[in-house]
Amino acid sequence: EVQLVESGGGLVKPGGSLRLSCAASGFTFSSYSMNWVRQAPGKGLEWVSSISSSSSYIYYADSVKGRFTISRDNAKNSLYLQMNSLRAEDTAVYYCARDKSSGEPLFDYWGQGTLVTVSS
Amino acid sequence: AIRMTQSPSSFSASTGDRVTITCRASQGISSYLAWYQQKPGKAPKLLIYAASTLQSGVPSRFSGSGSGTDFTLTISCLQSEDFATYYCQQYYSYLPTTFGQGTKVEIK
Numbered sequence: 001e002v003q004l005v006e007s008g009g010g011l012v013k014p015g016g017s018l019r020l021s022c023a024a025s026g027f028t029f030s031s032y033s034m035n036w037v038r039q040a041p042g043k044g045l046e047w048v049s050s051i052s053s054s055s056s057y058i059y060y061a062d063s064v065k066g067r068f069t070i071s072r073d074n075a076k077n078s079l080y081l082q083m084n085s086l087r088a089e090d091t092a093v094y095y096c097a098r099d100k101s102s103g104e105p106l107f108d109y110w111g112q113g114t115l116v117t118v119s120s
Numbered sequence: 121a122i123r124m125t126q127s128p129s130s131f132s133a134s135t136g137d138r139v140t141i142t143c144r145a146s147q148g149i150s151s152y153l154a155w156y157q158q159k160p161g162k163a164p165k166l167l168i169y170a171a172s173t174l175q176s177g178v179p180s181r182f183s184g185s186g187s188g189t190d191f192t193l194t195i196s197c198l199q200s201e202d203f204a205t206y207y208c209q210q211y212y213s214y215l216p217t218t219f220g221q222g223t224k225v226e227i228k
Contacts, residue, residue, distance in 0.1 A: 045222075106209075107156075
């Protein structure tokens with residue numbers, strides 16, 4: 001069974017940093033591109049970042065470019081999101097999500113999400 | 121970025137109803153359109169991709185259609201477990217991929 005479990009969320013002050021993790025199991029993690037998608041409270045879905053299976057290709061939404069860094073460790077079946085210079089508008093539930101197939105940001109499995117709150 | 125607009129934003133329906141949700145893209149996206157279902161406090165679930173292909177395990181009462189700029193999600197016979205929020209997503213221009221604002225289906 002495919003499982004994605006996020007961790008690392010919490011309350012952080014504006015300008016602070018946080019590192020999210022996503023532990024994957026039940027599939028060959030190293031064969032899939034992975035993503036972070038966020039959802040502000042009561043709002044819709046926003047794609048944040050993608051990383052290819054071998055980390056060769058990395059993409060960011062304009063809203064987080066230069067502040068967030070996506071990475072992965074295929075030996076540990078883990079995905080990460082380093083978030084720096086956090087702003088109030090980064091407050092959201094952050095989901096990790098698997099690409100259904102290579103080259104298409106179509107998300108067939110999602111984690112349960114981890115809440116990031118940016119507030120003083 | 122391609123803007124996705126869903127209509128309506130919310131509506132009420134009864135179990136057994138046939139319901140349709142519309143999604144419009146700000147430019148042509150061929151059939152690179154997916155639909156997700158999200159229940160409160162849960163992660164989204166992929167229902168349909170390539171505009172009309174049902175994801176494995178999704179009940180056949182769900183169907184999708186459309187191409188270019190106009191798409192629809194239809195639930196042929198609404199069940200109690202279908203009350204949720206539905207999102208469309210375009211992945212034609214995947215930098216960035218973008219979602220509609222959501223359509224909440226509530227119990228009448």
